Amino acid sequence: MADDSREKLLVVQVHESEDIHHRYNHPKFQIRNLTKVSDAGAPILKGINLDIPKGIILGVIGPSGSGKSTFLRALNRLWEPPSRTVFFDDSDICDLDVLSLRRKVGMLFQLPALFQGTVADNVRYGPQLRGKRLTEEEVCKLLITADLDASFMNKNATELSVGQAQRVALARTLANSPEVLLLDEPTSALDPISTENIEDAIVKLNKNEGMTVIMVSHSVKQIQRIADLVCLLVDGEVVEVLKPDQLSQADHPMAQRFLQLSS
Numbered sequence: 643m644a645d646d647s648r649e650k651l652l653v654v655q656v657h658e659s660e661d662i663h664h665r666y667n668h669p670k671f672q673i674r675n676l677t678k679v680s681d682a683g684a685p686i687l688k689g690i691n692l693d694i695p696k697g698i699i700l701g702v703i704g705p706s707g708s709g710k711s712t713f714l715r716a717l718n719r720l721w722e723p724p725s726r727t728v729f730f731d732d733s734d735i736c737d738l739d740v741l742s743l744r745r746k747v748g749m750l751f752q753l754p755a756l757f758q759g760t761v762a763d764n765v766r767y768g769p770q771l772r773g774k775r776l777t778e779e780e781v782c783k784l785l786i787t788a789d790l791d792a793s794f795m796n797k798n799a800t801e802l803s804v805g806q807a808q809r810v811a812l813a814r815t816l817a818n819s820p821e822v823l824l825l826d827e828p829t830s831a832l833d834p835i836s837t838e839n840i841e842d843a844i845v846k847l848n849k850n851e852g853m854t855v856i857m858v859s860h861s862v863k864q865i866q867r868i869a870d871l872v873c874l875l876v877d878g879e880v881v882e883v884l885k886p887d888q889l890s891q892a893d894h895p896m897a898q899r900f901l902q903l904s905s
């Protein structure tokens with residue numbers, strides 16, 4: 643199949659995926675021919691085309707170095723994509739105010755970076771930048787949503803375990819009331835219980851608040867546990883978009899190899 647036809651097919655596949663179509667019919671993100679070349683001239687992203695329906699959990703998997711983080715970072719302009727390649731609610735993200743885009747499209751990284759002060763100070767940070775001070779009750783509510791006990795509020799943020807800190811980082815991101823959550827391997831540094839806590843929080847946010855979640859993960863099993871759709875990135879290209887229970891049917895040769903090695 644010609645590359646062009648394959649890319650078009652992937653977009654159509656998302657639209658035609660029946661459940662997804664019924665539940666979530668408008669794309670939150672439309673990505674059109676998104677390309678990145680390194681300073682040395684090496685292709686990093688090779689013309690990605692993808693629609694991400696509103697309200698889904700999209701898992702992004704693929705071998706190391708395939709461009710997953712680069713792709714994710716383009717969605718809130720941590721890497722500035724070329725204009726007319728990434729559309730958020732039908733607007734070219736390059737035309738949006740970057741700070742308000744990042745409030746709507748929040749991001750959580752592999753390792754949480756909390757600053758000195760209490761947990762509450764960290765959670766209040768985003769709204770405070772806009773002159774709004776969250777009440778104790780609002781901070782408590784965010785901690786509970788991030789699967790943390792409200793008693794954490796006055797703890798020193800630098801004295802938490804990595805798993806607890808990651809949940810505080812999640813609460814801090816949620817304080818901006820994002821519409822989309824970008825997660826770049828958010829549990830890869832966590833033990834199984836902390837991983838489960840974060841997964842539970844993500845699933846609840848998606849189910850209860852309709853939050854769109856785009857999560858890069860190295861764990862195929864994790865994606866199968868929580869994602870509605872899986873996008874498989876190989877060598878800078880989206881080679882498959884599938885439901886998690888169809889992953890074994892991926893027919894791209896690299897996809898098969900990756901799945902065998904990671905199962």
Ligand SMILES: Nc1ncnc2c1ncn2[C@@H]1O[C@H](COP(=O)(O)OP(=O)(O)OP(=O)(O)O)[C@@H](O)[C@H]1O
Nearest residue numbers: 680681682686704705706707708709710711712713
């Ligand atoms: N700013 C940059 N300049 C040059 N090369 C880069 C830059 N950013 C990323 N790359 C390269 O682009 C490729 C994709 O990197 P990226 O981090 O997006 O992949 P990944 O799939 O997230 O990898 P991993 O799973 O190991 O985190 C890699 O070969 C990386 O070395």
